[in-house]
Amino acid sequence: MEFTGGARLEVRITSADVGKRVSVRYVTDSATAGGKFTDAVGVLTSWDNDVLLITRKDGRSVRIAGSALAAGKVVPPAPARRRGPSATFPELARATARAWQPVETEALGDWTLRAADGFTRRANSVLPLGDPGLPTADALADVRAWYASRGLPAYVQAATGAEGTQELLCAELERHGWRREVSAEVRIAALAPLGDLDADVSAVRLSRTVDESWLHRYQRFGEPGPAVRPVLRSGPSVWFASVAGTGGVPAAIGRCVADGRWAGFMAVEVDPDQRRRGLATSVMTALARQALDEGASAAWLQVEADNDGARALYDGMGFAPHHHYHHYRWAEA
Incomplete structure (x- = not known):
């Protein structure tokens, strides 16, 4: 728990903290008048129309009404793992991509569109390591058209759970009608x-x-x-x-x-x-x-x-x- 029983409950986050890692306590929908709390820790990926969206490290999102928020604070990034080698997300993402290459690629800004006749999602999805050079909605429209022209479903591969990963992009994808099909761990x-x-x-x-x-x-x-x-x-x-x-x-x-x-x-x-x-x-x-x-x-x-x-x-x-x-x-x- 980020908030102990004796700690004072205070909301110390605002919409200006979108993109930061936060810890919140909120009242569940099923709470009784006596108050039933639960906690969430993750990246604050949006705060629109008085609804917070927090994306956990496993990529799952939690929607919280502002009226249900009892406490909240910005917290430091997750501590570095002590086991195994050190690795940044971009370094590891590029290494994994080099090990499983598609037969066709096209650049969209810093995004890479990949196709391989439908063989595996990894080789038939967008690898978004940076800025596509367009507003997200426009970039995703280009992605859909590119895959449609090849008779393939449109996929985007996005990551969560490490410094420099893409919780904000995951939230944007969901906001624009994309749905997560499968998740995996990258281990080192x-x-x-x-x-x-x-x-x-x-x-x-x-x-x-x-x-x-x-x-x-x-x-x-x-x-x-x-x-x-x-x-x-x-x-x-x-x-x-x-x-x-x-x-x-x-x-x-x-x-x-x-x-x-x-x-x-x-x-x-x-x-x-x-x-x-x-x-x-x-x-x-x-x-x-x-x-x-x-x-x-x-x-x-x-x-x-x-x-x-x-x-x-x-x-x-x-x-x-x-x-x-x-x-x-x-x-x-």
Whole structure:
């Protein structure tokens, strides 16, 4: 709780604090005359018509009527994480983008419009790292037209939860009729401990190329379209890992992109019948050792927020959340 029971309740925020991180206490809609309070901490993303919009670090927004506000204050940015390497949001966002490149891009100011025949939201969404050079409503109209001309739904990838992220943009997207479809965590860790894990890597095969058997284990599409292989092969230094399975389909696979100090891990999948045998750890350890040989020292990965099993695995490997990203889709009328 930001406000203890003995603290004086006082509203010390105004609409001039939009864009700052705040902590508020407010009366819930179901409160009785005796008063029932709840708290919210996040970025004050708007204060219009006496309604506050606060965006939490996980990207979820809270709407609070001004009349329900009991206390509020500006609070410092979230403390820096002590686990793993240091990383700014722009640095990490660009590293993750280089590791999963579309087949077509176009600049809209500092925004990058990306398309890859619909293969994954990451490769078919706007990466908004700056100013589009237009009012937001006009920029979003251009985005919708660009994707419509390619027969694709319009997505914008926006981030929350780290200094320099895009809570204000998330609020703008919602205000203009965009709806969040999926969220994921970007996690980071030191790379050397991952390479030092006590894992059996003897059965892990590393390759520079992605073959048919690897694609049969990868579960992100039905029949591979023309953009699948170009996206998977994209990145500064790409490695594919596999562990032999039955019927010509690997028991486990993974992908790693070494890029300067960063090593990004993606597409780690295990045959459901082969889980809990340490195969995912073996795959990641083998890829980590290869990336260490190429000079990388830090690791990142992305995991969907509702994938509890993967999050538990990565907790044990030392990965800590850095920020969340969300894909917003234009909700056509």
